[in-house]
Amino acid sequence: MSTVNVNVHHVTRVEGHGNIVLNAKNGNIEECRFDVVEAPRLFEGFVRGRPYTEINHITSRICGICSVGHSTTSAMATEKALGAELTEQGTLLRKLLFHGEILDSHVLHTYYLVAPDFFGAGSVIPLIAINRAVVERALRLKKLAGDLCAIIAGRHTHPVSLVVGGFTHTPKEQELREMRKRLVAGREDMDASVELFASLDWPQFERETEYISLTKDDEYAFVDGRIKTSDGFEYPVKEYKKVTNEYMVPNSTAKWTKHNRDEYMVGALARFNNNFDQLHPKAKEAAAALGMEPMVTNTFLNSGAQVVEMVHCLEDSIRIIDELLEKGIQQEDPVPVTTKDGEGWASCDVPRGILFHHYKYEDGLCTEANCIIPTNQNYGNLTADMRKLAPQIIDQPQEKIRLMLEMLVRAYDPCISCSTHLLDVKFV
Amino acid sequence: MTKENTKVKVAFFDFASCEGCQLTIVDALQTHLSLLDVVEIVQFREAMTEKGEDYLIAFVEGSCNRKSDEERLFKIREQAALVVALGACAHTGGVNALKNIQPSLQETREYVYGDKADWYEVYPTRPISAVIDVDAFIPGCPIDRGEFVKVVKNVLLGKRPGIPDYPVCVECKLKENVCLLLEGKPCLGPISRAGCGAICPTYGDGCEGCRGIIPHPNENAMKDVLDEAGLTLNEIMARFTMYNAYQEDQIETAEKTI
């Protein structure tokens, strides 16, 4: 086949609208790109003028899948700006909630969005007929994750009680005990998950790149930390712009980023590569079962890294609950802010990678806002991957090319609707 | 009543939104897998690749944020016997409509996209009912799973969707929550549409009105009560607009600023 025209309008099983364009003539790639066609929503623009108490609840709505991530990062940035320091219990609950989010999002991605490709199904629904046990396990794990979020914050999508200064609700001791039991029982499903994903025939594709994530000395970093790149750089969160260096391209409502090279990758694989040592031993076992060991440079294995993180989050959730129970859970009100003016920034490594929120407040009202979303940071890398992968598969049937490219896009677990309101705003 | 071959075909579409409502539907399957016994999903881009065009019910998530999206809505309206607005963005414009009340839409656009602002098409946010006729809505940010299931059942039974017109306080009282307003914390419960099980007050945070305002609210009294709870005028207006900023008569003004 000499001429290939792949044009995937609105890639499915991803969050948000993106198109793949590939044109090749006589085996030469003429055009290969990923367009973000999501309607702009202008979050940073319209949060200006709103009270600080609202901001993390509004920015939660950037993304329904990683709303805990946005809400947490946003609240942290506001806390930094307005001088509220979380209690120990508040910090633990945030981490526990975040584990629920990672678990929920990764189950969604690996089971609902990625797995169907390996079973030759178009979605998880026909998968019920093909392998009901797998779907039921997925539903169970997702419910477990959702319920974990719910006892802390009311629900997973757009957490309610997560506010600036902590939480407006404290889970009951009984609820935590109950949840602990369920998490322990969930190990069985987790083992089965590792087994399932270890048995999949992952596409062979290697491209070395710069991996960027948060890092911490004493724990596998999700909430807060230092920025670390696999090319050997480290920055405090405050200097996030040294990493992101945003620029705009016309075919995308999202902003692109670059650091040491022309592109970099964020997400589960980046975290896995940068912070392998801090993973829970059981997560390391899972990695071994999946045949993964840093540096993993096969992008498709981002989903493998997600499975590893699922194990980590389950185990670490049990640990956090034990810690909370041991300390004794206290009824606490959110910590009040100490000032109404200030500037603050924060970062979390959300399911899809490193996320930054940055605000300025005057008299309690937001005057400047900047949010840099992981998917955005991945576009450069995704395009580079596509351009490397395309020539390797260009001789295959068009349908196969199309599927491989879609699978590649999906491997990033892109969250396109998030990524449509990002830009480096100059703070004055 | 509904046999295998008579499953109702439904499709899901998304416009400017966070896709949390569609995710909620995916989550509804955890507790209501039998949904798939009564409806056949022919399109659901967030969760599946298959794509059919012969749907009877269209669930539309998200608000219309640009002129070029209207065409897609018209097509959906043409095909579907029943168009259901799914979630706050589709129902009231949701948080997206906050941009409509910024002093200048053009300035807001430039704030985000700088000198490249014109690369990205945008117009004042509209709930989908401002673009096409909508037969029903499922409110909330996100929607409530249980309510989604209930609406599906009601529609299949030929009933009204069954979205309450009464305020959140009713559900809040029935749950015997300690009233936040009485503790001096802001809550929009007295004028916001119920159906969420008063989830926010139950989790200690005042209602933000994501399900829209009830018919004939006593807004003056609500302002007085919020004032009493210590909110500034700015904060009171912010509460009222968080999910309910869209107003038809503001569109023209907003359009002029672009």
Place this chain on the structure above:
Amino acid sequence: MKLQVLDKAEISPLVEALMEDYRVVAPHAKGSKFTFETVTDPADLRLDYDTTILPPKKVLQPTKDRLATFTMGEIPQIEDVLEVTPTVVFGTHTCDLKGIQLLDEVFSRDFDDTKYTAQRKETFLISIECLSPCDENAFCKDMGTMTANEGFDLHLTELDDVYVVDAGTEAGEELLAKYGSAREATEAEKQELNQKLGAKWPKFNYKLNFEAAKLPAMLEASFNHPIWDDMGERCLACGSCTTVCPTCYCFNVADEVDMLLTQGTRERYWDSCQLEEFAAVAGGENFREGRAARQRHRLMRKGKYIYEKFDELGCVGCGRCVRTCVAKISIVESFNTIYNGRK
């Protein structure tokens, strides 16, 4: 029966023993407030509570109550749900006791509401004497409910170290004999009791500027009083006042069906005359469209309508509606305003 006494330390064992055979519902702390909950641990019981958010009527008329189950399809069939949970309500105040007496009348007069009455028959009431007003909003003294001679199975009055127990029914006596370890009250205890009951009286204040018995006549002349418009302006129509009221019993009925639309249940829910839809019918007519008319209806029911139908005033002076109203609408103030301004 002779007055008996229970040592304070005997309350927990009594509750514990009752829990063997009954669902025991009693006041528990909820944040800064109290609610009636099913007891799982007698230690959680709070007999020192001021008032609860919802009245104990929820035991007899649950907020959501299954009336029937049915199957749909070709030959639809419906069946009553009349299962009953033997219950002891422990620690009701006397105003709420009176509220339950009124509900008993409402649900048995003319047509027997089997659902309510069946549960009522299996429900025992252990009330407790309030020795001081729960807060400034209660006006039980006006409504004659600050103490009770009847309506309870057992009635407790707290003395320094013991509770004096009075049995109002044979069933109550039997409960106490079977589950409690009471002994006869000593003379000293009887004296202390009398002293406590006497000392209680002046601690309670009259809140109405007139005798409650005058309410029906006074309201009769006030149908077009300007106060209703004033209340309508302030009222948010949130329905809280009726929801928390021990003498409000209005309900709605709705069917719920399973996913396959083959079977379902018929449920009744608490409803409120303050909600806009309450009196609306097809064709766009709403017989109490304005908030003013709805507020008037509420107060008229409490002071007049219920009296005319059931020979008892429809308010027991518990003060819950005043406490709960975020718009600070007070039934006491409203009645007083009408009284003060009458010709």
Place this chain on the structure above:
Amino acid sequence: MTKSIYTPEMMSVLEIEELTPFEKLFTIESPNGELGHDPGQFMMVSILGVGEAPISISSSPSRSNGSFELCVRRVGDLTNAMHALESGAKIGLRGPYGEGFPIAKMRGKDLLFAPGGLGLAPLRSLINQVIDERASFGRVTILYGAKDPEALLYRDELEEWLERDDVECLITVDNGDETWDGNVGVITTLFPKININPRNTVAITCGPPIMYRFVLMELLGKGIPESQIYLSLERRMKCGVGKCGHCQIESLYCCQDGPVFNYAEIKGYEEAL
């Protein structure tokens, strides 16, 4: 175990007749051969899964034939579902409930019926009973108003009433059309056309809420004493037996004290009309 007052009995729909595009007449098999109702009483009708609503019994006890009739307008959940039924279906019913028309007080009197629209449904029950016992009543006059010719209920019976010499029947429609050569105008335009002996006349009216005020003015204007005017009122009802509170008209319960009320007795109730 005693049966709950709220649990309907399942009964068979024998026949469904389309009266107008919005109203259908349901013939339902009486449980024990006989419903035993008074004209003006109503049934609580259920379709399981959909809900319940009060519907007047439209047939006369004098013509029971082991069944009774309900005339139903399609306005909401239950009534829509009823319109979707086919004969043979089973629906739930409980009743009859409420105070019907005090027929004993009407014997020997002249009767003036003034139904508007669907208000004919409950009145037809009484009218047919009166016709069946024609000798015990004085003059019988029927003034019936409907929105348009299409909306006229019970056309066959209307013809019959028009043809009888012992019944005076006048019909009007608010909006006429080419098929209509009768009166055009609201129901009150019929009153000048009739001559009655007010002292001996009992008037009975039922219709949409706004109609009452105007019809009452005419009736009182004719000199009919307040105590000889009966109205059947509609309210929202959830139980039908005086518990749910929805139908309250001040201290009265429309379901128990009504739906038929004597004007003299309710005119002091400002919420009534």
